[in-house]
Amino acid sequence: MNTVRLTTAQALVRFLAAQYSERDGQEQRLIPGVWGIFGHGNVAGIGQALLQAATTGEADLPYYLARNEQGMVHASVAYAKMRDRLATFACTASTGPGSTNMITGAALATTNRIPVLLLPSDMFATRAADPVLQQLEDTRGGDVTVNDTFRAVSKYFDRVQRPEQLIPAALAAMRVLTDPVETGAVTLALPQDVQAEAHDWPIEFFRRRVWHVGRPVPEPAAVERAVRLLRNARKPLIVAGGGAVYSGAETVLRAFAEGTGIPVADTHAGKGAVPWDHPYAVGGIGSTGSHAANELAKDADVVLGIGTRYSDFTTASHTVFANPDVTFVNLNVARLDAVKHSAEPLVADARLGIQALAAALTDWEVAPGYRRHTRELIARTREIEEACFHVGHGPLPAQTEILGALNDVLDDRAVVINAAGSMPGDLQQLWRARDPKAYHVEYAYSCMGYEVAAGVGAKMADPTREVVVLVGDGSYLMMAQEIVTMVSEGLKVVIVLVQNHGFASIGALSESLGSQRFGTAYRYRNGDSGLLDGGVLPVDLAANASSLGADVLHATSVEEFRTAMEKAKAATRTTVVHVETDLYGPHPPGHGWWDVPVSEVSALDTTRTAHETYAAHKQAQRHYL
Numbered sequence: 001m002n003t004v005r006l007t008t009a010q011a012l013v014r015f016l017a018a019q020y021s022e023r024d025g026q027e028q029r030l031i032p033g034v035w036g037i038f039g040h041g042n043v044a045g046i047g048q049a050l051l052q053a054a055t056t057g058e059a060d061l062p063y064y065l066a067r068n069e070q071g072m073v074h075a076s077v078a079y080a081k082m083r084d085r086l087a088t089f090a091c092t093a094s095t096g097p098g099s100t101n102m103i104t105g106a107a108l109a110t111t112n113r114i115p116v117l118l119l120p121s122d123m124f125a126t127r128a129a130d131p132v133l134q135q136l137e138d139t140r141g142g143d144v145t146v147n148d149t150f151r152a153v154s155k156y157f158d159r160v161q162r163p164e165q166l167i168p169a170a171l172a173a174m175r176v177l178t179d180p181v182e183t184g185a186v187t188l189a190l191p192q193d194v195q196a197e198a199h200d201w202p203i204e205f206f207r208r209r210v211w212h213v214g215r216p217v218p219e220p221a222a223v224e225r226a227v228r229l230l231r232n233a234r235k236p237l238i239v240a241g242g243g244a245v246y247s248g249a250e251t252v253l254r255a256f257a258e259g260t261g262i263p264v265a266d267t268h269a270g271k272g273a274v275p276w277d278h279p280y281a282v283g284g285i286g287s288t289g290s291h292a293a294n295e296l297a298k299d300a301d302v303v304l305g306i307g308t309r310y311s312d313f314t315t316a317s318h319t320v321f322a323n324p325d326v327t328f329v330n331l332n333v334a335r336l337d338a339v340k341h342s343a344e345p346l347v348a349d350a351r352l353g354i355q356a357l358a359a360a361l362t363d364w365e366v367a368p369g370y371r372r373h374t375r376e377l378i379a380r381t382r383e384i385e386e387a388c389f390h391v392g393h394g395p396l397p398a399q400t401e402i403l404g405a406l407n408d409v410l411d412d413r414a415v416v417i418n419a420a421g422s423m424p425g426d427l428q429q430l431w432r433a434r435d436p437k438a439y440h441v442e443y444a445y446s447c448m449g450y451e452v453a454a455g456v457g458a459k460m461a462d463p464t465r466e467v468v469v470l471v472g473d474g475s476y477l478m479m480a481q482e483i484v485t486m487v488s489e490g491l492k493v494v495i496v497l498v499q500n501h502g503f504a505s506i507g508a509l510s511e512s513l514g515s516q517r518f519g520t521a522y523r524y525r526n527g528d529s530g531l532l533d534g535g536v537l538p539v540d541l542a543a544n545a546s547s548l549g550a551d552v553l554h555a556t557s558v559e560e561f562r563t564a565m566e567k568a569k570a571a572t573r574t575t576v577v578h579v580e581t582d583l584y585g586p587h588p589p590g591h592g593w594w595d596v597p598v599s600e601v602s603a604l605d606t607t608r609t610a611h612e613t614y615a616a617h618k619q620a621q622r623h624y625l
Helices: 008-016 046-056 069-082 103-112 146-153 163-177 220-231 242-246 250-260 291-299 350-360 368-389 399-409 423-430 450-461 473-478 482-488 504-512 541-547 558-570 605-618
Strands: 003-007 019-023 026-029 034-036 063-065 090-093 116-122 156-159 185-191 198-202 209-212 236-240 264-266 281-284 302-306 327-332 344-347 415-418 439-441 467-472 494-499 551-555 575-580
Touching (some): 008 046, 008 185, 008 198, 034 046, 034 069, 063 482, 069 103, 069 439, 069 450, 069 482, 103 185, 116 146, 146 156, 156 163, 163 185, 220 302, 220 327, 220 344, 220 350, 236 291, 242 250, 250 350, 264 291, 281 368, 281 423, 291 368, 302 350, 327 350, 368 423, 399 423, 399 494, 399 558, 415 423, 423 439, 450 467, 450 473, 450 482, 473 494, 473 541
Parallel strands (some): 034 063, 090 116, 156 185, 236 264, 236 302, 264 281, 415 467, 494 575, 551 575
Antiparallel strands (some): 019 026
């Protein structure tokens, strides 16, 4: 057997550079590069291996420097999301806090079912120098390290204690990264001494490998059962989730809706699968859903879920589907999701599944009256949207007015990124996406701090698109440092920084739950009350963005914002458009509910009143059996 002597880290770098994914005949690099921050745990291992690869040309695996370990995982997830989960990055970090900083990113990736490869450095396998700097000493066992915390948030976890263990571990990692059902964060913990240890590796380990991402074919009997339910439906509704986008099912889904007349609602991950102005697109569904989608859901007798995992925001905490006889047909590549809500499961690739349903329903469509009803609801929804876009609020504009202006100035291919706060709710109702990649809202984990880092990954995934990071001051303060990465990599990203001096979403939620917006505003501590309800803090986030290397534009009105956005679009480098909005709204009208429990007993009148409202909403909640 032909072998080559390399360190474990050198072998891993060479292996990763030779991995490809393929779907529908299109091949691409599975791991096009490595994000990293070096410390004593990986600088002489993975760091040396990447340097050697770059200087000798023995492996094509570019290195990218991040400013925060969590941020580099977010950038990798955003890249993978833009690439329909067919490519992602590896992320290397040092021992201790460098590695545990990646755990939030790992949880986000796994919750969203997006592949990312994590390479946290670990303690000495030989234990020759125990306890080393940053080592956790656990009295329950000597083999426990902080990296064991990755087990709960990874779809695959392995600790490479000897060089030869890398071979099965690396192959298993690629298997999970390319499995549309099992994908998520994949973690290979690498003890720092093992990284630098040499071994004679079989040359075959480094051959070019193509991991074929298949399209599971629907079982004919399952198609027949699903078709039987749809044929008997009088008020059917489609809920399009992320699976409809990742499978590239947009064209067949639009044709299916047109042919059958079944309206299509969407989740955050599914928005754009059907263009907002399609005659059967009814918008977001659930807790922050549109008027049309939620009205149709209320009466729907058959719900066809396509690639959705039915989060509580999608079901409005099990209240939006109110028909007592509602039945679900779930088309999903994962059986876990296909059987939810006692559904008739159709386990298959979304695109192939829709094609199978369409072929069996060529002679069936909804009644003309239902098509007409859908059009009427859409028309009313458009009126609600336009009212939100043109509130005429002052002295500070409403956030919805800024979103309306942003809708107007961006083209159909522009990517809008968001994750947390009040904006996801506003966006789900108001954003008008015509392209499946135009709406990039991470809402499975709803992670504050995702946005700026995600802008890096999205722009790297498709440099031809305008990438617009839409971030509130709360998320910006959580993690803005990847602006430096944008600048250093020469990436042109537009960051719309909406400042309202507090947590608008949680503040409004707190008020509705009787907690009086406690702890949700950025204010001085009041010497009289002892609470954080004093004057507004003199925080200059625009100056902060400028100090990180971005160009900054200011807007104080909707018209000034439009002008600033045109300048930002014409710019050639990262540009921040800073605008202040009213912390108190107004926001779009609510058409759904979200289950957040309220204290059953309280000395506060506001809390007691809120609990009465909560108890009334709970009456509508149900299991779908």
